[in-house]
Amino acid sequence: NAGVTQTPKFQVLKTGQSMTLQCAQDMNHEYMSWYRQDPGMGLRLIHYSVGAGITDQGEVPNGYNVSRSTTEDFPLRLLSAAPSQTSVYFCASSFDRGLNEKLFFGSGTQLSVL
Amino acid sequence: GNSVTQMEGPVTLSEEAFLTINCTYTATGYPSLFWYVQYPGEGLQLLLKATKADDKGSNKGFEATYRKETTSFHLEKGSVQVSDSAVYFCALSERSGQAGTALIFGKGTTLSVSS
Numbered sequence: 001n002a003g004v005t006q007t008p009k010f011q012v013l014k015t016g017q018s019m020t021l022q023c024a025q026d027m028n029h030e031y032m033s034w035y036r037q038d039p040g041m042g043l044r045l046i047h048y049s050v051g052a053g054i055t056d057q058g059e060v061p062n063g064y065n066v067s068r069s070t071t072e073d074f075p076l077r078l079l080s081a082a083p084s085q086t087s088v089y090f091c092a093s094s095f096d097r098g099l100n101e102k103l104f105f106g107s108g109t110q111l112s113v114l
Numbered sequence: 115g116n117s118v119t120q121m122e123g124p125v126t127l128s129e130e131a132f133l134t135i136n137c138t139y140t141a142t143g144y145p146s147l148f149w150y151v152q153y154p155g156e157g158l159q160l161l162l163k164a165t166k167a168d169d170k171g172s173n174k175g176f177e178a179t180y181r182k183e184t185t186s187f188h189l190e191k192g193s194v195q196v197s198d199s200a201v202y203f204c205a206l207s208e209r210s211g212q213a214g215t216a217l218i219f220g221k222g223t224t225l226s227v228s229s
Contacts, residue, residue, distance in 0.1 A: 004157070033216070042118075042203060042219035043158075058216060090157055097215050100146045100165050100207070105157030 002026050006091050006106035013081040013113045021076040021109050023091030031094045031101070032074040036060065036087040037108075043090065049074055050097045081113045116141045116208045120220035127194055127227050135189040135223045137178075137204035145206040147171075147180050147187040148217065152201040161189075161202070194227045201225070 007022045025032065033048035045058030049068040063085060065077040074093075078085060089109045094101040121136040139147065146165045150158040162171030167182035176191045187204060204220040 031215075040221055042221040043217075044219075045216045048216065092158075100163070101215070102160045102163070103150075103158075103217060105159070107155070107157045 004091055004093055004104050004106035006109050008109060009107070010110050013111065015081060015083060015113060017081050018077070018079050019081065021089055023074045023076065023106060024072050025093040026072065027093065027104065028071060029093035029095055031097045032068065033092050034066065034076045035090045035092060037090060038087050046076065083113045085111065086113045087111060116145065116206060116218050118204050118206055118218055118220040120204050120223050124224040124226055127225070129196055129227055129229050130193045133191040133194045133225070135202055137187045137189065137220060139185050139187065139206050141206055141208065145208055148205045149176070149178055149189050150203045150205060152203065158203060196227045196229050199225055199227045
């Protein structure tokens with residue numbers, strides 16, 4: 001199994017550009033989420049989904065949109081990139097929304113906004 | 115709100131040394147506690163977890179005990195190896211929104227082991 005696959009691995013944007021970070025999982029997981037990782041900040045939750053058609057905001061949702069049209073895919077959209085969105089982005093999934101569930105992480109997308 | 119505090123790094127050790135990485139938490143209720151590890155260039159992987167007070171999680175020689183009285187979940191290993199060099203994150207789970215859950219992460223502790 002591929003697990004959680006993120007593309008691209010690296011991306012450079014100019015301020016104001018838009019782009020979509022892709023995330024796909026092949027484990028039939030119900031729960032998917034996006035985190036951003038910044039130096040000295042740990043990981044912070046951006047958005048999450050508990051199933052197809054259901055999404056909700058996390059701790060730092062501003063500037064990001066998500067949708068969940070299928071169980072497998074959970075893309076993260078930046079509508080107008082800002083330098084403050086320079087970060088490493090991780091997609092993660094788990095079998096269900098339980099508090100004890102193990103999260104499976106993708107290998108990350110390193111985004112730079114100039 | 116809920117939070118996790120980890121000891122500042124980096125932690126630099128020689129091979130076969132004893133490792134402790136401190137983690138304390140603030141939470142309402144009874145969260146599950148986790149240690150995740152991130153090797154260079156990779157995503158995070160679950161190392162171990164504990165779901166209730168006095169539980170001990172263990173994996174690959176690492177262990178941590180859920181201490182409710184001290185709100186702590188310290189990570190220990192008796193003899194580290196060079197291959198243990200990585201960033202270690204302590205985390206707790208909490209309810210988020212109407213139906214979701216979220217992991218609250220500490221800032222991470224970088225471990226560097228030399229031979």
